[in-house]
Amino acid sequence: MANITLEVSDGTTARAFEAAPDGARAAPGLILFQEAFGVNAHIRDVAGRFAGQGYVVVAPEMFHRTADPGFEGSYTDFDDVRPHVAALTPEGISADAEAAYRYLSHHPAVDPDRIAAIGYCMGGRCVWIANAAQPLQAGVSYYGGGIAPGLLGRARLLNAPQLFFWAGKDRHIKAEHRRAIADALDAADRPYVSVEMSSADHGFFCDARPAYHPDAAAESWALTLEFLRRNLS
Numbered sequence: 709m710a711n712i713t714l715e716v717s718d719g720t721t722a723r724a725f726e727a728a729p730d731g732a733r734a735a736p737g738l739i740l741f742q743e744a745f746g747v748n749a750h751i752r753d754v755a756g757r758f759a760g761q762g763y764v765v766v767a768p769e770m771f772h773r774t775a776d777p778g779f780e781g782s783y784t785d786f787d788d789v790r791p792h793v794a795a796l797t798p799e800g801i802s803a804d805a806e807a808a809y810r811y812l813s814h815h816p817a818v819d820p821d822r823i824a825a826i827g828y829c830m831g832g833r834c835v836w837i838a839n840a841a842q843p844l845q846a847g848v849s850y851y852g853g854g855i856a857p858g859l860l861g862r863a864r865l866l867n868a869p870q871l872f873f874w875a876g877k878d879r880h881i882k883a884e885h886r887r888a889i890a891d892a893l894d895a896a897d898r899p900y901v902s903v904e905m906s907s908a909d910h911g912f913f914c915d916a917r918p919a920y921h922p923d924a925a926a927e928s929w930a931l932t933l934e935f936l937r938r939n940l941s
Contacts, residue, residue, distance in 0.1 A: 709756065714768055714807040722772040722804055725752055727759035728817060736822040736940045737812035739805065739838065740767040741831030743914065744789045746780040750916045751828075758826075761933060764818050766808050770796060770834065783917050793830060798837055798859065805838035821845070822940040824868070826932070827852065828913060832872075833859070840865035846939035848932050851875050851910050856885040856892075863892035869899040871935045873913075873928050876906035903931065 714722045725747050729735065738758055742751050747767050755765040771779055771792040781789035805825070813820040824846035827835040832852020839847040840862040847870040849855075870893075874886050886902070893900045908924035911917045915925065 709752070709759075712766070712811070714766075714804070714811055716772075716803050716807045718800070718803050720773055720803075722768045722770075722807060723747075723777040724766050724768040724808065724811075725755055726764070726766050727752070727755040728764040729759050729762050732762070732764055732817035734819040735762055735764050735817050736824065736936070737815065737818040737820075738763040738765045738936075739808045739812065739823070739825040740765050741825065741827030741834035741838075742767060742770055743829040743831060743911075744781065744786070744793050745783060746771065746775075746778075746789075748780040748916075750914055754828075763936075764812065764815055766812055768804050768808050770801070770804060770830070772804075773800060796830070801834050801837045802841045805834065805842055809838070809842040809844075824848070824936055824940060826850075826936075829853065829911060835870070836862065836866075839868055839870055842867065844868040846936055847871070848935060849873070850913055850928070851878060851881060853881050853885075856888040860888060860892040863889075863898055864896035866893070866896070866898045869901070869935075869939055871932065872900065872902045873931075874902065874904045875908040875910050875912050875919075875924070876904050877908060878910040880910050901935065903928070 826848040828850040832849035835849045905924040908921040909919040911919035912921035
């Protein structure tokens with residue numbers, strides 16, 4: 709596990725966290741998009757968990773244009789991260805996704821034909837944008853806010869099947885937003901799977917947040933691994 713530097717097409721550079729299994733050869737690659745709180749201990753732990761499953765993982769720091777390298781926000785102070793979230797544009801996300809994809813596709817331990825993306829919260833929106841711009845084989849989005857309504861037009865551009873996890877008690881992402889995403893994907897005839905964890909709230913996968921829901925986290929982890937396995941085999 710180590711920090712690396714990604715060269716982005718807009719002339720910026722982004723620090724990223726890399727995790728890989730020992731002795732990996734022709735392994736699948738995985739772009740891991742952070743929550744709004746940075747590439748923090750939780751995201752690094754998730755990267756390590758996927759590396760333990762055989763993936764070469766890269767988690768780019770999405771706030772590299774507005775924050776110092778290594779920035780981490782507090783789960784109890786969203787005002788600290790709000791300016792960075794607000795400054796993040798679809799164009800910037802797409803450029804960062806391209807940089808991470810390019811890094812993995814040229815990685816000596818990665819099979820360039822088996823690259824996927826996964827993201828949580830803000831990162832779930834990043835997966836949607838990345839899937840529309842890069843030739844991924846799979847995308848996984850956990851409670852990704854901000855897709856509907858502004859980014860629905862990208863549904864027809866999705867390159868790979870996408871798995872969505874939603875939280876039934878989520879007050880941030882409304883049911884009509886989830887329906888709008890499904891409707892857009894249906895209209896575009898793009899493959900997807902949508903799963904609602906009815907008893908969980910936004911952020912249920914993160915064991916460092918009060919919303920952590922162990923059962924929903926365990927179930928979504930198992931479904932995620934199977935979805936990635938099938939689409940990257």
